[in-house]
Amino acid sequence: MLVGALPVDEGSVELDGREVNFADPTASRAAGVRVVAQEPEIIPHVSVAENIFVGALPARGRLFRKAELVAKAAELILRNGFGQVLHPETLGSRLTPAQRQLVEILRALTDQPRVIAFDEPTSSLADHEVELLFTLIRRLREQGVAVVYVSHRLKEVFALGDRIGGAARRRARGHPTGPGHVRGRADPDDGRPRPVQPLPRRSTPTHPRRRGARGAGLGSADVHDINFQVRAGESWAWPG
Helix, strand or coil: CCCCCCCCCEEEEEECCEEECCCCHHHHHHCCEEEECCCCCCCCCCEHHHHHCCCCCCEECCEECHHHHHHHHHHHHHHCCCCCCCCCCCEHHHCCHHHHHHHHHHHCCCCCCCEEEEECCCCCCCHHHHHHHHHHHHHHHHCCCEEEEEECCHHHHHHHCCEECEEECCEEECCCCECCECCCEECCCCCCCEECCCCCCCCCCCCCCCCCEEEEEEECCCCECEEEEECCCCEEEEEC
C-alpha cells in the first residue's frame, strides 16, 4: 500500500505533510519512496550490475553502454560497503541468497530515496553482512532518509529504531507516545501478552524541517488500523 502495489481501502498516506495516493510503484518511485522486499527479484541470466539498474540501463541511442553500467554499479557497491561480498559482473544465477538480498537493497539506492521500507532484510544475511546493512541504514538516517524497518527479530528492532510499533492479530499495536517510546502490550509467538518497555529517548531527527512519511488508519481486507509516522533522518521499526 505504501508504494501503490496494492490499493488503500481505508486511511491515508502522507509524504512531507501532503496526502499521496500512488497509482502504481512507478509513481511512488518517482516520489522517492522505496520498499526492499523480503524475497528479492533477481534476473538469473544477467549480471549484478544489470539487476541493480534494471529499467534504467545507460545507453546511447539504441546502444547499451556496458562499461558505464559496470562502473556505476561498482561505485554504488563500494560506496555502500558491499565491495567484499559483491562483484558487478557476477551473473544473477550465481548469487547466494545473501548476495541476492544485497542486490535488492542496492536497487533501492540507485537514485536519491526519501523513504525506504525494509521488509525482513536480514532473513538470509550472515552476521557480518547484517552489520554492513546496519551501518548503511544508520548512514541513510544521517542523510535525512526516513527508514521503516520491519522485522520479527526484536534485537534488531531495538538496535535500529528511534520509534517502535507492533502488529498482532492483524491490528496495529504499541503506537509510539513520543520519540523512542511505545505503549501497550506485545503478543509474542507463544501468544502470551507481555509489557513493552520504554526505549531511551534518542536525539531529535537530523532534518527536523522535512516531515518524512505518515500513514493514518491504513487497512485492507487482511489488516486494519495501521498508523505510523517516520520523520526524515529517523528509523521506525515494526516487529511482527
